[in-house]
Amino acid sequence: MTRTPEVTPELVRGGLQKALYLTTPRVETVLYLALALEKPLLIEGPAGAGKTEIGKVLAGTLQTELVRLQCYEGLDEAKALYEWNYQKQLLRIQADRAGDQEWSEVSQHIFSRDYLLERPLLHAITAPHKVVLLIDEVDKADEEFEAFLLEILSDFQVSIPELGTVTARHRPVVVLTSNRARELSEALTRRCLYLYLDFPGVEIEREIIRLKVPDLDAALREQVARFVHGLRKLDLRKVPSIAEALDWARALRALKIQELDAAAVRQTLNLVLKHEDDLRKADGKIGSLLAAASRRGV
Amino acid sequence: MKTRLLTFISMLRDAGLSPTVAETLDAVHAVRLLGVERRALRDGLAAALLKDEADRPAFDAAFDRCFPLIGRQRGKGERREPSGDEGSGAAGRSGAQMRSTLPQEHPDPTGPNRRSALQDRAPTLHPTQSKHNRLLVGRRRLRAILFAQMSPQDIEDCDELVADLARRFRAHLRRRQRQAWRGRLDVRRTIRWSISKGGVPIQPAFRGRRPGAPDLVALCDCSHSVATATRFFVSLLHPAHTFFRRVRLFAFVDQPIEMSVEDGTLVPHGQLDLYARSDFGRVLVTFRERYESLLNRNTILLIMGDARNNRRPPRADLLARFRAAVRQLVWLNPEPIERWNTGDSVMSTYRRACDELLRAATIQELHAALRRCLTRI
Numbered sequence: 146m147t148r149t150p151e152v153t154p155e156l157v158r159g160g161l162q163k164a165l166y167l168t169t170p171r172v173e174t175v176l177y178l179a180l181a182l183e184k185p186l187l188i189e190g191p192a193g194a195g196k197t198e199i200g201k202v203l204a205g206t207l208q209t210e211l212v213r214l215q216c217y218e219g220l221d222e223a224k225a226l227y228e229w230n231y232q233k234q235l236l237r238i239q240a241d242r243a244g245d246q247e248w249s250e251v252s253q254h255i256f257s258r259d260y261l262l263e264r265p266l267l268h269a270i271t272a273p274h275k276v277v278l279l280i281d282e283v284d285k286a287d288e289e290f291e292a293f294l295l296e297i298l299s300d301f302q303v304s305i306p307e308l309g310t311v312t313a314r315h316r317p318v319v320v321l322t323s324n325r326a327r328e329l330s331e332a333l334t335r336r337c338l339y340l341y342l343d344f345p346g347v348e349i350e351r352e353i354i355r356l357k358v359p360d361l362d363a364a365l366r367e368q369v370a371r372f373v374h375g376l377r378k379l380d381l382r383k384v385p386s387i388a389e390a391l392d393w394a395r396a397l398r399a400l401k402i403q404e405l406d407a408a409a410v411r412q413t414l415n416l417v418l419k420h421e422d423d424l425r426k427a428d429g430k431i432g433s434l435l436a437a438a439s440r441r442g443v
Numbered sequence: 444m445k446t447r448l449l450t451f452i453s454m455l456r457d458a459g460l461s462p463t464v465a466e467t468l469d470a471v472h473a474v475r476l477l478g479v480e481r482r483a484l485r486d487g488l489a490a491a492l493l494k495d496e497a498d499r500p501a502f503d504a505a506f507d508r509c510f511p512l513i514g515r516q517r518g519k520g521e522r523r524e525p526s527g528d529e530g531s532g533a534a535g536r537s538g539a540q541m542r543s544t545l546p547q548e549h550p551d552p553t554g555p556n557r558r559s560a561l562q563d564r565a566p567t568l569h570p571t572q573s574k575h576n577r578l579l580v581g582r583r584r585l586r587a588i589l590f591a592q593m594s595p596q597d598i599e600d601c602d603e604l605v606a607d608l609a610r611r612f613r614a615h616l617r618r619r620q621r622q623a624w625r626g627r628l629d630v631r632r633t634i635r636w637s638i639s640k641g642g643v644p645i646q647p648a649f650r651g652r653r654p655g656a657p658d659l660v661a662l663c664d665c666s667h668s669v670a671t672a673t674r675f676f677v678s679l680l681h682p683a684h685t686f687f688r689r690v691r692l693f694a695f696v697d698q699p700i701e702m703s704v705e706d707g708t709l710v711p712h713g714q715l716d717l718y719a720r721s722d723f724g725r726v727l728v729t730f731r732e733r734y735e736s737l738l739n740r741n742t743i744l745l746i747m748g749d750a751r752n753n754r755r756p757p758r759a760d761l762l763a764r765f766r767a768a769v770r771q772l773v774w775l776n777p778e779p780i781e782r783w784n785t786g787d788s789v790m791s792t793y794r795r796a797c798d799e800l801l802r803a804a805t806i807q808e809l810h811a812a813l814r815r816c817l818t819r820i
Contacts, residue, residue, distance in 0.1 A: 174483050178487055335463055
């Protein structure tokens with residue numbers, strides 16, 4: 146069993162660095178607080194700004210397992226918490242029929258841990274060591290599920306009628322992410338620390354590209370970061386995420402493009418923009434975006 | 444520090460945020476852990492107390508006033524991180540704002556600052572907020588704004604939001620239907636299947652419910668005052684029509700006229716006099732004469748209207764008669780609750796004849812009301 150390292154600001158900073166996750170001091174502070182206070186952390190922000198990644202980084206930092214629960218409309222307790230393994234229970238009953246066992250004995254058996262299918266939430270609670278529980282896109286789940294989540298987040302315990310109450314041996318580190326498809330209830334936000342994760346500024350994005358695509362020419366890196374930054378300011382249906390900016394940088398490297406010009410952009414822009422409308426809209430702006438990207442870049 | 448923190452929290456309350464006691468405790472813990480280095484303090488307090496990025500401007504204003512920069516520090520560097528290039532302009536502005544309130548070390552929360560703090564409160568849009576955030580604040584506002592106060596621009600903006608909600612509503616109905624089907628064990632088939640497994644019912648069979656989809660009849664007030672509400676009512680309802688056996692929509696002002704939805708717009712099948720004065724009593728009479736055959740034990744009757752009857756006979760007896768005939772009669776009122784029964788509104792008269800009366804003065808309420816009355820079927 147791994148021992149959980151002691152939580153210090155340096156640990157968080159080190160973990161972020163090791164995971165090549167570049168960010169602002171604000172994020173570091175909030176992550177440190179979430180770990181030190183053992184409070185769930187609610188992260189909101191646009192898609193592709195690195196919300197989910199934070200869960201992974203935290204798991205890496207604490208050297209522990211990441212338990213992930215992806216939310217969707219219609220997610221219910223059976224999928225999130227536990228379910229009885231019906232088939233296995235039946236087999237057990239059949240097997241017991243051979244020897245004459247009392248019903249009370251059998252029923253004790255079939256409602257024990259062995260016949261329980263653990264879903265992510267229960268898994269995180271019963272794990273023998275501290276884990277990171279990532280509840281992704283919690284806004285996609287229904288209100289009912291959110292209410293049910295509250296019970297778990299406040300006490301970290303689950304009551305299973307046939308088994309009794311299961312209490313967490315170690316409080317998991319909980320990270321919730323949301324895109325705000327709907328309002329989250331106040332009861333939930335009140336229990337969490339809150340972090341709004343926006344796209345990084347040009348400088349940080351440039352550094353991210355430097356870390357992840359190291360052999361890209363420096364001037365080109367600057368241009369890519371600025372161009373993507375400019376794109377995000379346009380009124381697009383889907384703004385480019387950080388991952389898409391990285392894809393683009395890799396593609397430019399693979400195509401051996403030395404400098405960003407209108408032709409190169411047109412050729413590769415579909416890596417960054419995935420909607421036909423967006424492409425059309427950006428096409429008219431390529432000139433001005435390029436000018437803005439190059440002005441201070443060289 | 445403790446008193447300073449409490450002052451800060453009361454300032455946040457004045458600015459319209461509502462930190463709870465538990466959150467205050469979190470803030471205290473955060474300060475203990477992080478110390479008082481200004482940036483860390485700001486971020487730590489924000490994590491504990493600020494639960495909606497839309498409130499960030501109000502939070503920052505309160506923070507700057509309560510924990511002002513001292514002497515040389517002021518004005519150089521150490522601003523909040525720019526969340527975009529336009530950040531610098533806004534920072535300058537709020538810096539000026541901050542200086543103007545600096546002389547007071549502990550501003551009296553009941554003093555003149557209070558008003559300006561209230562004015563700072565969202566949903567006003569702040570230039571430093573990113574596009575996503577603007578969308579988020581905008582949607583939050585649209586969900587909560589009264590139909591009566593919507594500008595034409597708001598109504599246009601709402602269409603996307605309503606389409607989104609309609610999709611969710613549909614998905615909700617579908618799921619409810621599926622859940623209703625699941626979990627009903629078909630004993631006969633389970634046993635038949637089990638024979639091939641030596642009598643072990645290893646694979647349970649579930650009964651597929653015969654879809655007993657109800658009929659839906661909706662009467663929608665189209666008079667000028669509630670036309671917006673009706674429009675969104677129909678746009679939410681229509682995508683869900685496949686979950687009902689039959690859907691009949693009627694528009695009325697003083698006469699019920701059947702209408703249908705074609706390419707997302709409402710098309711009445713007859714002359715609808717939009718400038719007539721609403722007459723619910725007459726609508727009910729005509730409805731009984733022409734369409735009473737639509738009402739049976741399998742019908743859900745929805746009425747969308749403000750019950751403003753221009754002092755004409757309400758004929759609630761007919762409504763009671765309809766209620767006896769249908770499975771459920773639900774009235775949705777698009778006026779805010781404090782306006783019910785004022786002036787010529789006869790809501791309380793009709794209320795007695797309805798199974799349920801629901802508020803639908805905003806998009807959020809409308810959506811909740813529809814979910815409430817249509818998912819128990």
